[in-house]
Amino acid sequence: MTAAARSPHPRRARPERGEQWAETSRCRVVAARRFGAFTALELLAPEIAAVAWPGQFVMVKVPGSGFLLRRPFSVFTARGDRLGLLIEARGPGSERLADAQVGEALDLAGPLGAGFPLEGVRTALLVGGGIGCAPLQMLTDALAGRGVPVMAAFGFRDGRQARVAAAFDIERLWVATEDGSVGRPGMVSDLLAALDAPPSATVFCCGPAAMIAAVQRWAAGAGLRGYASLEAHMACGVGACHGCVVATKRGALRVCSEGPVFALDEVVIP
Amino acid sequence: MNPAAVDLRVRLGRLELEHPLVDASGTFDLVETARRSRGDYVAAFPYAAYVPKTVTLDAREGGPPPRVTETPCGMINAIGLENPGVAAFLEGLSTIVGLRRPVIVSVGGNATQEYADVVRRVETALGEGARRFPDVAGYELNVSCPNVPGGLAIGVDPQLTAEVTRAARAATGRLLLVKLTPNVTDVRPVARAAVEAGADGLSLVNTFRAMVLDRSSLRPFLGNSTGGLSGPAIKPIALRMVAEVAEALPGVPLVGMGGIMTGVDALEFIACGATAVAVGMANFTGLEAPRRILDGLRAECAARGFARVTDARGVALARGA
Ligand SMILES: Cc1cc2nc3c(=O)[nH]c(=O)nc-3n(C[C@H](O)[C@H](O)[C@H](O)COP(=O)(O)OP(=O)(O)OC[C@H]3O[C@@H](n4cnc5c(N)ncnc54)[C@H](O)[C@@H]3O)c2cc1C
Ligand SMILES: Cc1cc2nc3c(=O)[nH]c(=O)nc-3n(C[C@H](O)[C@H](O)[C@H](O)COP(=O)(O)O)c2cc1C
Ligand code: FES
Numbered sequence: 378m379t380a381a382a383r384s385p386h387p388r389r390a391r392p393e394r395g396e397q398w399a400e401t402s403r404c405r406v407v408a409a410r411r412f413g414a415f416t417a418l419e420l421l422a423p424e425i426a427a428v429a430w431p432g433q434f435v436m437v438k439v440p441g442s443g444f445l446l447r448r449p450f451s452v453f454t455a456r457g458d459r460l461g462l463l464i465e466a467r468g469p470g471s472e473r474l475a476d477a478q479v480g481e482a483l484d485l486a487g488p489l490g491a492g493f494p495l496e497g498v499r500t501a502l503l504v505g506g507g508i509g510c511a512p513l514q515m516l517t518d519a520l521a522g523r524g525v526p527v528m529a530a531f532g533f534r535d536g537r538q539a540r541v542a543a544a545f546d547i548e549r550l551w552v553a554t555e556d557g558s559v560g561r562p563g564m565v566s567d568l569l570a571a572l573d574a575p576p577s578a579t580v581f582c583c584g585p586a587a588m589i590a591a592v593q594r595w596a597a598g599a600g601l602r603g604y605a606s607l608e609a610h611m612a613c614g615v616g617a618c619h620g621c622v623v624a625t626k627r628g629a630l631r632v633c634s635e636g637p638v639f640a641l642d643e644v645v646i647p
Numbered sequence: 648m649n650p651a652a653v654d655l656r657v658r659l660g661r662l663e664l665e666h667p668l669v670d671a672s673g674t675f676d677l678v679e680t681a682r683r684s685r686g687d688y689v690a691a692f693p694y695a696a697y698v699p700k701t702v703t704l705d706a707r708e709g710g711p712p713p714r715v716t717e718t719p720c721g722m723i724n725a726i727g728l729e730n731p732g733v734a735a736f737l738e739g740l741s742t743i744v745g746l747r748r749p750v751i752v753s754v755g756g757n758a759t760q761e762y763a764d765v766v767r768r769v770e771t772a773l774g775e776g777a778r779r780f781p782d783v784a785g786y787e788l789n790v791s792c793p794n795v796p797g798g799l800a801i802g803v804d805p806q807l808t809a810e811v812t813r814a815a816r817a818a819t820g821r822l823l824l825v826k827l828t829p830n831v832t833d834v835r836p837v838a839r840a841a842v843e844a845g846a847d848g849l850s851l852v853n854t855f856r857a858m859v860l861d862r863s864s865l866r867p868f869l870g871n872s873t874g875g876l877s878g879p880a881i882k883p884i885a886l887r888m889v890a891e892v893a894e895a896l897p898g899v900p901l902v903g904m905g906g907i908m909t910g911v912d913a914l915e916f917i918a919c920g921a922t923a924v925a926v927g928m929a930n931f932t933g934l935e936a937p938r939r940i941l942d943g944l945r946a947e948c949a950a951r952g953f954a955r956v957t958d959a960r961g962v963a964l965a966r967g968a
Contacts, residue, residue, distance in 0.1 A: 399683040401933045438933065445878060445908075446717045446931055486933060612715045612722060612931045615683055617676035619700075619729045620715030629708060629729070634679075 397634070398428070399615040401438075401486045404460065406477050415508070415541040416464045416475040418483075423458035425488055431516040432492030432606055432638045435462070436614040438484035439470040440477075448474065449611050449633070451512035451583075452488060460485075461515075463544060465508040489614055490637050493581055493604055495519060502574045502601070503529040503547075504592050506565055506584025507538060510545065512606055516581055517547050528572055532565025532588065566591035579603055580641060590646040603641040607632050650942075650949040655956045657695075659900050659923050660822050660847040662749060662784050664695040667917065667956055668941055671904050671927030672753035672789060672826070673700045673726065677746070678739045680934070689745045693937040696748055697781075698925065699736070701755040701789045704764050706732035711870030716859060721878025721906070722928055723859050725871035728755055728792060733768045741779045749784030751824065754815070755792045759807060762788055763814035770819055785822025787902075788815055788846075791830075791853040791875075802828035802853075805840035816845030824902065826850040827892075829881075834888050835895045848900035849892060850925065852885045878928040882906030886919050893920025894964055908932070910943020917956060918963040 408419035425435060429452045436447035448470045454461030466472040477483060493516055501520050503513045510531050520527050529550045533539040536558030542550065552560030553568045561568055565588060574580075580603025582592045589605045596603050609621040609632040616634035623632055624645040630636060655666035677697050681688045709729025716723060730736065740750065752769055756762045766786055773783055790802030790811060801807045802825075812825055825841035827834055829852035838849055854875025861868045885905025893901060903921030907913050908929045916924045929936045944956070953959045 397683050398685075399680055399934050400685065401935065443720075444717075445720070445928065446722060447933070484933070610713050610716045612724065612928075613674075613676075614931075615676075616679040617700075618674060618715065618724070618931070619709060619726050620724055622709070622712050622714065622729075624712070629712070 397433075397489045397615070398487055401484055403482045404485050406479050406481045406483065407459070409477060409479055410544065412544050413537045413540040414466050414475070415544065416477070417453065417544045418462045418464060418474070418477055420460045420462065420483060420485070421458060422460035422485060425485060426455040426458055426460045429455040429460065429488040429515070430492035431495070431519045432512050433488035433490045434637060435460075435485045435487030436489065436611070437462070437474060439473050440481070440483070441473060444470050444473070446612055447486060447614060449614060451606070452515050453511050454515050454518065456518070463508070463511040463541070486614065490633055491635060493606070493638050495523060498523075498525050498579045500575050500578040501525055501527045502569075502572065502578045502580050503527060504565060504569065504580060504582035504584070504588070505529070505531045506588040507533060509582075509584030509588070509606070510541070512583055513581065514545050514547070528574065530565050530568045530572060532568070532584070533559070564588070564591065566595055569595050574599070574601065576600060582606070582641065586646050589644060593641055593644065593646070596641055604638050605641045605644050606637045607639060607644065608637070648949040648952055648954070650945040652954070653945045653948045653956065654954060655945060657922050657957060659902070662696070662822050664923060665748075666695045666941060666944075667921075667923045668694055668913065668937060668944070669696045669698050669751070669902065669923055669925050670694050670930060670937070671925035672698045672787065674927040674930045676700065677743055681743060684934070687745070689743045690747060692746060692748055693941065694748065695923070696751050696784065697746060698751045698753055698787060699740070700730055701728055701753040701792075702730050702733050702736040702765060703728060703755045704733055704761050704768070706730065706735065713868060713870055714874075716868060718857075718859055718876065718878075719880065721876055721880035722931075723857055723869065723874040723876050724854065725869045725874035727871060733765050737769065737772050737780070740781065744779060744781055746781035749782045751785050751787050751822065752783060753787045753789050753826070755789045757792060759801065759810045760814060762811045763818045766815050766818040783821070785824065785847075786815065786819060787824040787826050787850055788812060789826050789853070791826065791828040800828050800830065802837060803831050805836045808837050809840040809844035812841050812844035812846050822847050824848045824850050826853055828853045829884065829888055830856050835891060838892045838896060842896060842899055848902065848922070850902040850904065851892060852881070852888055852905050855881055855884070877905065879906040879908055882912065886915060889916055889921055890919040890964055893961060907940065910940055910945070910947045913940055913944045914947045914959055915963070917959045918961070920961045920964055922960065
């Protein structure tokens with residue numbers, strides 16, 4: 378596929394809150410590829426894929442009893458009528474979803490949240506840590522569709538976790554592992570300085586809090602602006618319960634509604 | 648019996664409801680949902696009345712994150728009554744003026760006088776231009792707020808509960824409900840105090856004080872350390888409390904809640920004496936929850952031969968309600 382063909386609606390503007398959908402749809406799993414503890418699911422989800430924006434997420438109902446709250450998952454890819462999710466088994470719910478079988482139908486609500494702003498981005502530096510890499514593929518697709526050059530740096534714990542890098546289709550991708558088994562040894566933040574990003578670059582990052590704090594410090598030092606996508610435990614996912622707030626310089630804001638993407642310099646890591 | 652023929656209408660005090668289901672305060676935001684739905688969600692609102700999140704006189708920031716997580720058969724929350732204050736609340740309310748269902752405003756406060764102040768502010772706004780708002784039919788006093796920050800909830804004390812209720816009663820002629828906390832040894836003295844002080848009905852239960860640990864650090868998971876437990880895990884305790892109050896105060900209309908996920912759950916609360924029932928955590932399972940529970944309630948009534956939902960009221964009680 379050419380970059381333009383898979384880029385999501387390159388001329389559309391970033392959706393405002395009114396374009397976050399609380400409604401649910403049942404979506405069939407059409408492909409499931411495993412990468413160690415990660416599974417890349419491809420779902421037939423024409424309605425969600427058509428309007429999804431990079432950085433948005435869906436609330437997925439975990440099949441079976443014993444799961445009440447929906448689980449939030451970033452949009453990994455949105456290509457044609459297919460919606461991709463990248464799932465790391467981290468607990469009972471994500472384990473069940475990572476185990477989803479082709480043909481199974483999942484109940485999704487979304488797309489939700491405010492995604493990454495793309496207006497005015499000239500060069501992009503994407504930084505992902507662990508499962509935080511998930512939203513960066515759709516972001517890459519969208520930026521490629523706009524002709525924006527993309528560099529990406531992913532950090533993983535170890536070689537097993539780093540196997541998920543094979544799920545990505547990003548031309549200029551650097552990998553670091555903490556145990557040194559794949560790519561550059563160390564943290565992804567150590568990789569950044571070596572990448573020599575131009576001063577016009579916009580940083581997009583998603584990952585553990587410690588990584589975001591490190592990227593925040595580095596970007597401030599390098600004079601780069603950027604965005605961070607944050608995680609929070611959620612109940613409703615649609616702005617109703619105020620359960621998902623995080624601290625920002627603008628006060629406590631809801632990850633599901635004002636986020637999950639925030640300006641990198643407004644995020645307050647505890 | 649044909650489920651479609653079941654008469655679901657109930658009277659909650661002076662309020663006629665099309666069916667017994669309302670949303671539990673803090674678990675459904677109609678203003679937000681309307682903005683996120685295709686079609687006119689406000690006009691198609693599935694609940695029989697809208698109970699918004701508890702509002703206080705001034706804006707409140709709420710508690711530190713994290714604030715929610717799932718627990719076995721339930722969830723815990725420590726939102727800390729975050730809300731924009733009554734003035735901003737009224738602005739929000741004016742955006743859903745097309746609502747065809749009554750609104751029951753949930754009121755909170757620290758000092759006993761704050762509740763009445765909020766009620767007066769709403770009454771004043773309605774007096775100045777009721778047409779700007781949907782039909783505000785009454786109030787639900789959430790007495791689970793602490794009396795002083797960090798202190799005991801007003802609702803554990805019959806005296807304080809009566810004071811709050813009396814002050815609010817003096818401020819409005821509309822339907823007045825008091826929402827009881829379950830964090831007491833015996834809920835009946837508080838229930839009785841609220842009714843004697845002028846409440847038209849009672850809602851119960853609010854959440855149970857509880858705690859969840861972060862399994863790796865073994866530290867409290869919630870930013871506030873403790874929070875409120877809700878969902879199916881609390882349903883048996885909530886049923887017991889509703890039944891106790893229904894037996895102690897026959898004739899007082901009750902809004903029962905706690906873990907209602909299905910139609911039969913709702914019917915069980917009615918069997919324990921509730922007139923109406925509120926759906927909380929189930930709203931987080933998806934927008935279709937209220938319709939699914941309502942259809943379930945209708946089918947469960949029909950299956951048991953209840954031509955009217957009111958026929959089921961109190962059947963679980965020792966001497967009816
Ligand atoms: C905006 C957003 C996007 C996300 N995108 C992805 C993604 O693309 N791929 C992916 O694998 N994971 C993603 N996550 C994390 C994912 O939601 C959690 O791993 C998942 O909810 C864990 O559920 P569980 O039942 O396996 O774990 P449990 O720990 O058993 O879950 C218990 C409760 O805590 C919540 N919870 C636990 N960990 C997290 C967490 N890290 N973040 C939020 N809630 C949590 C669960 O939703 C559930 O309500 C995202 C989280 C957010 C907030
Ligand atoms: C996230 C959340 C927020 C809540 N906020 C309020 C509130 O603002 N005011 C109130 O009276 N009750 C509040 N409650 C309690 C519910 O209204 C209800 O009493 C309780 O959750 C039990 O019902 P359930 O088991 O169906 O959820 C809240 C509950 C939850 C889960
Ligand atoms: S999860 Fe309910 S407001 Fe964000």
